Amino acid sequence: MIVETFPVGMLQCNCTILGDPASGEAIVIDGGDDVDAIVRRLNAHGLRATYLVHTHAHIDHIGALGPLRERAGGAGLLHPADLPLYGTLAEQALWLGLVTPPEVVALDGELADGEVLRAGALALRCIHTPGHTPGSTSFALERDGRTVLYTGDTLFAGSVGRWDLGGTSLEDIVRSIRGKLLDHDDASVVVPGHGPLTTIGTERRTNPYLA
Numbered sequence: 390m391i392v393e394t395f396p397v398g399m400l401q402c403n404c405t406i407l408g409d410p411a412s413g414e415a416i417v418i419d420g421g422d423d424v425d426a427i428v429r430r431l432n433a434h435g436l437r438a439t440y441l442v443h444t445h446a447h448i449d450h451i452g453a454l455g456p457l458r459e460r461a462g463g464a465g466l467l468h469p470a471d472l473p474l475y476g477t478l479a480e481q482a483l484w485l486g487l488v489t490p491p492e493v494v495a496l497d498g499e500l501a502d503g504e505v506l507r508a509g510a511l512a513l514r515c516i517h518t519p520g521h522t523p524g525s526t527s528f529a530l531e532r533d534g535r536t537v538l539y540t541g542d543t544l545f546a547g548s549v550g551r552w553d554l555g556g557t558s559l560e561d562i563v564r565s566i567r568g569k570l571l572d573h574d575d576a577s578v579v580v581p582g583h584g585p586l587t588t589i590g591t592e593r594r595t596n597p598y599l600a
Contacts, residue, residue, distance in 0.1 A: 390532060397422040397426060397453075404419050407508070408511075414511070415434075415437065415439060416440045416441075419443055522557065525542070526541070536577040537577070546584055546586070548597075
């Protein structure tokens with residue numbers, strides 16, 4: 390299995406490439422910017438995207454969907470509860486001072502809670518974790534006998550994502566973390582949408598929002 394996580398864009402969103410070398414198929418999580426860098430890494434491993442999945446519809450996590458899909462292939466997927474937010478990319482671009490907003494392109498399908506996406510031997514489970522946004526979705530990958538959770542902006546090392554951007558609350562995000570993420574064992578690795586990796590055990594013991 391090929392796994393690469395690296396920051397992209399001005400907000401340094403953690404983008405992840407998951408690849409199955411035997412089939413050449415890959416899943417890209419949160420390819421929100423720096424299309425050249427993502428495509429270069431895919432090509433270096435001889436991979437072609439099967440899915441382009443997005444934890445939520447903020448510009449730094451989904452803004453590059455159109456050009457990335459053109460160059461890397463793959464079906465662009467988002468939870469339907471975030472479709473209204475996706476339609477505001479131009480407004481989000483203004484917040485960041487961007488002169489030219491990314492294009493809102495048609496999605497190829499929807500993410501559903503409990504759905505398993507497959508690329509070759511890879512199996513990525515979708516976990517609807519509303520709170521940061523209504524459609525925020527985390528992803529679970531079983532690797533080397535342990536679970537890796539890609540939590541977007543729901544759970545960070547020592548913190549949680551913002552809940553004051555419309556349609557959600559602190560109670561929502563904590564409920565999602567407690568009910569959907571903390572049920573994984575303490576050794577489970579957490580790859581957040583920004584910043585360093587952590588583990589479920591560390592967050593269970595020390596995250597002030599979960600005390």
